[in-house]
Amino acid sequence: NAGVTQTPKFRVLKTGQSMTLLCAQDMNHEYMYWYRQDPGMGLRLIHYSVGEGTTAKGEVPDGYNVSRLKKQNFLLGLESAAPSQTSVYFCASSLGGGPYTEAFFGQGTRLTVV
Amino acid sequence: DAKTTQPNSMESNEEEPVHLPCNHSTISGTDYIHWYRQLPSQGPEYVIHGLTSNVNNRMASLAIAEDRKSSTLILHRATLRDAAVYYCILRDLTSGTYKYIFGTGTRLKVLA
Numbered sequence: 001n002a003g004v005t006q007t008p009k010f011r012v013l014k015t016g017q018s019m020t021l022l023c024a025q026d027m028n029h030e031y032m033y034w035y036r037q038d039p040g041m042g043l044r045l046i047h048y049s050v051g052e053g054t055t056a057k058g059e060v061p062d063g064y065n066v067s068r069l070k071k072q073n074f075l076l077g078l079e080s081a082a083p084s085q086t087s088v089y090f091c092a093s094s095l096g097g098g099p100y101t102e103a104f105f106g107q108g109t110r111l112t113v114v
Numbered sequence: 115d116a117k118t119t120q121p122n123s124m125e126s127n128e129e130e131p132v133h134l135p136c137n138h139s140t141i142s143g144t145d146y147i148h149w150y151r152q153l154p155s156q157g158p159e160y161v162i163h164g165l166t167s168n169v170n171n172r173m174a175s176l177a178i179a180e181d182r183k184s185s186t187l188i189l190h191r192a193t194l195r196d197a198a199v200y201y202c203i204l205r206d207l208t209s210g211t212y213k214y215i216f217g218t219g220t221r222l223k224v225l226a
Contacts, residue, residue: 100163103150105157107156
């Protein structure tokens with residue numbers, strides 16, 4: 001099993017450009033999450049999904065959109081990239097939403113907006 | 115959401131036990147205590163979780179205080195590969211958002 005796979009691993013964008021980050025999981029998990037990690041700030045939740053066709057806002061959703069058209073994929077979109085969106089992005093998935101379930105994380109996407 | 119407090123950094127000698135503390139004085143009865151760690155340039159990975167009783171697995175042990183206001187992650191013999199940032203997280207089903215809320219964690223340095 002590959003687990004959680006993020007594409008791409010690195011990307012440089014110019015301000016105002018758009019892009020989509022892809023997260024794919026092969027564990028048949030219901031829940032998926034997008035986080036961003038900035039130096040000294042830990043991980044912050046951007047958006048999450050509790051099942052195919054559903055999405056919800058996390059702590060820092062502004063400037064991002066998401067879609068979960070297929071259970072195994074969770075897409076994070078930046079419509080008009082800004083330098084403040086320079087960060088490392090992590091996708092995660094979990095089997096369910098119970099407080100005892102563990103999350104599996106991808107290896108991250110390092111995004112630089114110039 | 116209940117909050118956790120951890121020291122910013124700790125050091126340990128290789129092959130010695132490491133006790134990583136976490137305070138969660140506002141924990142509720144439905145909060146599970148989770149620990150994750152993040153190795154350099156990788157995503158976080160699950161270590162262990164518990165509710166009230168102490169827990170052991172192949173990676174570590176989790177000791178939970180009787181009043182549940184603090185917990186300690188125990189690495190029995192630290193290796194250089196255990197150098198990472200360790201996060202203590204509370205998971206609460208009743209909040210309805212099913213979030214994993216990460217703080218800044220404890221950066222563990224293991225000395226050879």
